[in-house]
Amino acid sequence: NAGVTQTPKFQVLKTGQSMTLQCAQDMNHEYMSWYRQDPGMGLRLIHYSVGAGITDQGEVPNGYNVSRSTTEDFPLRLLSAAPSQTSVYFCASSYIIGRNGYTFGSGTRLTVV
Amino acid sequence: AQTVTQSQPEMSVQEAETVTLSCTYDTSESDYYLFWYKQPPSRQMILVIRQEAYKQQNATESRFSVNFQKAAKSFSLKISDSQLGDAAMYFCAYRSAETSGSRLTFGEGTQLTVNP
Numbered sequence: 001n002a003g004v005t006q007t008p009k010f011q012v013l014k015t016g017q018s019m020t021l022q023c024a025q026d027m028n029h030e031y032m033s034w035y036r037q038d039p040g041m042g043l044r045l046i047h048y049s050v051g052a053g054i055t056d057q058g059e060v061p062n063g064y065n066v067s068r069s070t071t072e073d074f075p076l077r078l079l080s081a082a083p084s085q086t087s088v089y090f091c092a093s094s095y096i097i098g099r100n101g102y103t104f105g106s107g108t109r110l111t112v113v
Numbered sequence: 114a115q116t117v118t119q120s121q122p123e124m125s126v127q128e129a130e131t132v133t134l135s136c137t138y139d140t141s142e143s144d145y146y147l148f149w150y151k152q153p154p155s156r157q158m159i160l161v162i163r164q165e166a167y168k169q170q171n172a173t174e175s176r177f178s179v180n181f182q183k184a185a186k187s188f189s190l191k192i193s194d195s196q197l198g199d200a201a202m203y204f205c206a207y208r209s210a211e212t213s214g215s216r217l218t219f220g221e222g223t224q225l226t227v228n229p
Contacts, residue, residue, distance in 0.1 A: 042204060042219040096213045099165065101148045104158035
């Protein structure tokens with residue numbers, strides 16, 4: 001049982017480049033989300049989805065795009081990378097009823113130079 | 114919107130001693146879930162303990178227990194018999210039970226150091 005698989009683990013981008021962070025879960029979770037983690041700020045929600053074909057913005061959506069074509073996959077696209085997007089990114093999933101919390105991927109450390 | 118506050122950016126404890134990490138939250142809801150997550154240097158987010166707001170009994174998981182004070186909107190984590198492996202960043206988190214598909218809101222985190 002793989003849980004939440006997030007790739008890559010590390011990435012360095014140049015300013016203006018685009019890339020996609022991949023996230024896949026095999027637990028049939030309806031809810032999937034992307035967070036970024038910055039020192040002293042906890043984890044902040046970027047985008048989330050409550051099911052295939054349904055996405056919505058979180059607290060810090062600017063510069064990011066998502067889609068959810070299947071229950072399993074929820075990729076995060078950086079459209080034109082900026083140094084302010086240097087962060088650790090986490091994908092997480094859960095059932096739609098939240099009593100069990102999230103299952104997290106292992107994170108991606110992204111550096112934009 | 115709900116907010117979660119962890120007022121202790123850093124804490125330290127001697128091995129085998131007990132430490133308590135503080136968390137307060139703000140909500141107008143009556144039904145919700147509270148969580149403590151642990152993030153060791155490996156960066157993996159690990160669920161430590163969970164509390165359901167409608168349950169008055171404090172949750173316990175082995176050496177980890179919570180003090181849930183609903184009226185005060187306080188949710189502290191007590192770690193007993195601290196071990197070196199407990200050293201990590203700890204996050205308190207809130208999730209509504211009144212709305213399906215609700216987000217998890219995190220505090221800023223508390224960095225716990227365990228001294229041998």
